[in-house]
Amino acid sequence: MDKRDFAFGRMNFILLAVGMAVVIIGFILMGGDGSTDEAYNPDIFSVRRTKVAPIVCLIGFVSMIYAVVFKPKDKETTEV
Numbered sequence: 001m002d003k004r005d006f007a008f009g010r011m012n013f014i015l016l017a018v019g020m021a022v023v024i025i026g027f028i029l030m031g032g033d034g035s036t037d038e039a040y041n042p043d044i045f046s047v048r049r050t051k052v053a054p055i056v057c058l059i060g061f062v063s064m065i066y067a068v069v070f071k072p073k074d075k076e077t078t079e080v
Contacts, residue, residue, distance in 0.1 A: 008068075015067030022060030029053035 008016075030053040035041045043049075 009072050011072050012067050012070055015070060016064055019060050019064035019067055023057050026053050026057030026060055
């Protein structure tokens with residue numbers, strides 16, 4: 001098979017993997033204990049959960065979109 005038959009190149013897959021890792025990190029940052037019926041946990045409204053983690057996830061999703069539309073330069077066309 002020729003390399004032109006594939007929709008994505010190696011760099012696209014690397015960028016997708018990095019974006020997915022950033023999204024997973026964002027969801028891990030959102031995790032934690034919640035409040036129960038017996039006890040209220042004010043940590044559910046921490047800055048890490050309400051601001052930092054969603055921004056990290058957004059950056060990950062945007063980088064994944066960039067990875068899909070990224071088109072590497074062909075070496076054959078630049079040598080002419």
